[in-house]
Amino acid sequence: MTTIAPGRPAHVIDPAEVPGSLVPTGAKPIVRASSIEKFFGDNHVLRGCSMTVYPRETITILGRSGSGKSTFLRCLNYLEAPSAGAVDIDGVEVDAAPMRRRARAERERIRRLRLSATMVFQEFNLFPHLSVIGNLIEAPVHVKGMSKAAASELGERYLAKVGLSDKRDEYPNRLSGGQRQRVAIARALTMEPKVLLFDEPTSALDPSLVGEVLKVMEELAHEGRTMIVVTHEMQFAREAADRVYYIDQGQFVEIGPPEQVIEHPRDERTRSFLSRFLGSAHVHQGAGGAPVVHMPERMVESHHHEDPGEEHPHAEDAHVTHADGHHGHAHDAEGDHPHP
Numbered sequence: 319m320t321t322i323a324p325g326r327p328a329h330v331i332d333p334a335e336v337p338g339s340l341v342p343t344g345a346k347p348i349v350r351a352s353s354i355e356k357f358f359g360d361n362h363v364l365r366g367c368s369m370t371v372y373p374r375e376t377i378t379i380l381g382r383s384g385s386g387k388s389t390f391l392r393c394l395n396y397l398e399a400p401s402a403g404a405v406d407i408d409g410v411e412v413d414a415a416p417m418r419r420r421a422r423a424e425r426e427r428i429r430r431l432r433l434s435a436t437m438v439f440q441e442f443n444l445f446p447h448l449s450v451i452g453n454l455i456e457a458p459v460h461v462k463g464m465s466k467a468a469a470s471e472l473g474e475r476y477l478a479k480v481g482l483s484d485k486r487d488e489y490p491n492r493l494s495g496g497q498r499q500r501v502a503i504a505r506a507l508t509m510e511p512k513v514l515l516f517d518e519p520t521s522a523l524d525p526s527l528v529g530e531v532l533k534v535m536e537e538l539a540h541e542g543r544t545m546i547v548v549t550h551e552m553q554f555a556r557e558a559a560d561r562v563y564y565i566d567q568g569q570f571v572e573i574g575p576p577e578q579v580i581e582h583p584r585d586e587r588t589r590s591f592l593s594r595f596l597g598s599a600h601v602h603q604g605a606g607g608a609p610v611v612h613m614p615e616r617m618v619e620s621h622h623h624e625d626p627g628e629e630h631p632h633a634e635d636a637h638v639t640h641a642d643g644h645h646g647h648a649h650d651a652e653g654d655h656p657h658p
């Protein structure tokens with residue numbers, strides 16, 4: 319049984335955590351996750367995950383199913399309590415305290431942390447009995463104590479931003495999945511969080527509806543919202559992300575700009591993962607022997623819990639050229655996801 323030292327670990331900024339292009343000069347990090355560990359019983363799911371995010375950055379987290387992506391995101395705003403480590407968002411710091419009861423002051427810090435970092439889930443989670451505007455004003459009124467009039471104004475502003483002003487009085491079950499997810503994004507925005515967390519926001523959607531949601535997210539990224547996005551949308555990750563974190567078995571094994579992590583991955587595990595997306599992309603040997611991945615316009619892993627070989631038969635044929643020059647089959651390293 320692993321024992322974990324209590325207390326706050328020092329935050330170490332990885333050399334690869336270079337501030338993105340929209341970050342104001344000299345800005346301090348807005349998110350510091352330090353050595354986050356998470357156990358579910360004996361299952362050691364997160365193994366020392368640290369992340370530094372500067373204001374106005376978009377971060378994407380990539381990794382295969384079960385690697386700990388959702389757990390990490392949930393630990394950032396204490397939807398899940400880390401077993402060890404510390405989270406600091408906009409100066410509100412909470413360290414893991416598995417052994418002691420949390421004092422009232424600390425519970426208040428967790429509440430503030432949750433207000434600073436709002437999550438958009440895969441499954442929208444709209445209230446079915448409330449209209450769109452009802453969904454949008456619910457949290458500002460009940461959590462922030464805003465007046466209904468002020469909350470409605472705010473809600474309408476963000477509804478316009480996601481292009482759904484005409485659906486103001488509609489009910490969620492009369493919206494498409496893409497529209498529902500755009501409402502969910504508007505709802506998150508009404509809380510005016512410091513950081514938006516997205517957990518696979520498009521993976522429950524019919525492929526034809528993915529684009530409208532990604533478009534909203536790209537706009538948010540370009541206008542300088544701070545976002546941390548778990549996604550399998552490589553095109554989005556490549557175009558919108560300042561930095562990509564590849565997580566493998568609870569550890570960030572590769573961190574860097576998308577041009578590195580997605581197009582010229584250095585870590586064998588990142589390469590192996592990316593090879594699942596190669597059904598319609600191709601890889602050739604670049605300068606210095608590193609593989610160069612050419613991505614198609616958009617890549618959707620339509621059901622991430624299934625073996626990608628089933629979804630993308632071409633992946634079986636995709637060859638990855640390793641840095642050392644030998645060729646391997648894309649599906650060779652897929653053995654960690656046996657079918658039930």
Ligand SMILES: Nc1ncnc2c1ncn2[C@@H]1O[C@H](COP(=O)(O)OP(=O)(O)OP(=O)(O)O)[C@@H](O)[C@H]1O
Nearest residue numbers: 358363381382383384385386387388389390622623
């Ligand atoms: N509430 C929980 N209780 C027990 N185990 C959990 C819980 N949540 C997650 N796990 C386990 O933690 C590990 C990581 O799960 P997590 O959901 O973070 O993976 P993920 O990378 O988000 O995967 P996916 O791509 O399928 O969403 C898995 O082994 C999972 O079974």
Ligand SMILES: [Mg+2]
Nearest residue numbers: 387388389517
């Ligand atoms: Mg997940």
